[in-house]
Amino acid sequence: GAQRESKVRVRAHFNYNPDVDPYIPCKEAGLAFKRGDILHIVAQDDAYWWQARKEHERSARAGLIPSRALQERRIIHERTQREASELDSKQNDDFDRELIATYEEVAKLYPRPGVYRPVVLIGAPGVGRNELRRRLIARDPEKFRSPVPYTTRPMRTGEVAGREYIFVPRDKMDADIAAGKFVEHGEYKGHLYGTSAESVKSIVNAGCVCVISPHYQAIKTLRTPQLKPFLIHIQPPELEVLKATRTEARAKSTFDEANARSFTDEEFEDMIKSAERIDFLYGHFFDVEIVNGELVSAFEQLVLNVQRLENEPLWAPSMWVQ
Numbered sequence: 282g283a284q285r286e287s288k289v290r291v292r293a294h295f296n297y298n299p300d301v302d303p304y305i306p307c308k309e310a311g312l313a314f315k316r317g318d319i320l321h322i323v324a325q326d327d328a329y330w331w332q333a334r335k336e337h338e339r340s341a342r343a344g345l346i347p348s349r350a351l352q353e354r355r356i357i358h359e360r361t362q363r364e365a366s367e368l369d370s371k372q373n374d375d376f377d378r379e380l381i382a383t384y385e386e387v388a389k390l391y392p393r394p395g396v397y398r399p400v401v402l403i404g405a406p407g408v409g410r411n412e413l414r415r416r417l418i419a420r421d422p423e424k425f426r427s428p429v430p431y432t433t434r435p436m437r438t439g440e441v442a443g444r445e446y447i448f449v450p451r452d453k454m455d456a457d458i459a460a461g462k463f464v465e466h467g468e469y470k471g472h473l474y475g476t477s478a479e480s481v482k483s484i485v486n487a488g489c490v491c492v493i494s495p496h497y498q499a500i501k502t503l504r505t506p507q508l509k510p511f512l513i514h515i516q517p518p519e520l521e522v523l524k525a526t527r528t529e530a531r532a533k534s535t536f537d538e539a540n541a542r543s544f545t546d547e548e549f550e551d552m553i554k555s556a557e558r559i560d561f562l563y564g565h566f567f568d569v570e571i572v573n574g575e576l577v578s579a580f581e582q583l584v585l586n587v588q589r590l591e592n593e594p595l596w597a598p599s600m601w602v603q
């Protein structure tokens with residue numbers, strides 16, 4: 282047709298079902314979508330209702346979806362009501378959640394030969410993100426590398442400065458953290474540990490794939506146009522499968538030492554709760570979710586996704602694509 286199509290694509294950060302939306306002018310005209318779907322915005326003239334089509338259903342008709350402004354209003358309204366009713370049960374890091382998650386404008390980010398986006402493995406403790414990271418590096422240590430972390434703890438005998446850690450004085454590390462030089466940090470037994478943005482960049486600049494597996498709170502600091510991280514959520518399988526696979530792995534010693542210890546039922550349940558929490562807070566930021574039931578197949582999926590990263594244009598925030 283002669284009509285010129287808009288080039289606007291967004292990633293939905295929420296689920297939408299027009300069938301249960303009391304405000305939509307006509308339910309049949311609505312377009313249902315899920316968080317993570319890429320939507321092609323066809324018309325944005327109306328203040329409240331946009332017209333959109335799912336990116337992978339190009340020939341399907343366009344449907345109505347709430348505009349950004351309408352969805353923002355709804356979120357604020359729902360939040361006010363929820364806060365009034367359950368103020369006490371609120372968890373601290375609820376405030377970590379991006380204030381208003383609606384739509385994020387995206388564009389295709391093309392791979393550049395020899396320049397790899399950092400691969401960031403996020404997951405609840407114990408689910409296996411560190412093990413998957415180690416396996417990736419073991420598979421090709423020339424290509425996959427993790428930055429040497431910084432710490433303020435004293436060096437132990439047998440350790441080499443710059444190998445296990447970069448050892449720095451506390452006041453120096455405090456100042457550097459305050460100056461935003463660390464992409465993630467944490468405190469353990471009175472000492473600081475962390476990964477500097479500079480170490481990540483130097484691995485990227487060396488033409489390697491930087492692989493890190495930080496605490497999920499690092500997502501906020503990592504997700505910048507400079508670093509362009511590829512974010513993967515390593516998810517636990519359902520409880521029964523989680524228990525069964527870990528018990529079997531222990532019997533066969535397929536997991537490495539850190540995960541070879543036995544977990545209690547409560548710890549397994551905590552892993553699942555914690556994964557749900559990560560999903561609630563940051564689910565809309567992940568490029569990929571990998572369920573780590575059988576380690577071998579989770580690792581295969583990881584490898585496949587890293588290959589996609591090298592070979593395929595992938596949707597990323599349009600701010601990153603310049």
Ligand code: 5GP
Nearest residue numbers: 430431434465466467468469474475476496
């Ligand atoms: P260790 O002092 O025995 O070498 O390490 C103790 C703990 O420090 C590790 O188990 C881990 O929890 C933490 N740690 C090590 N490296 C890092 C890092 O780069 N960032 C953060 N946040 N914690 C780390």
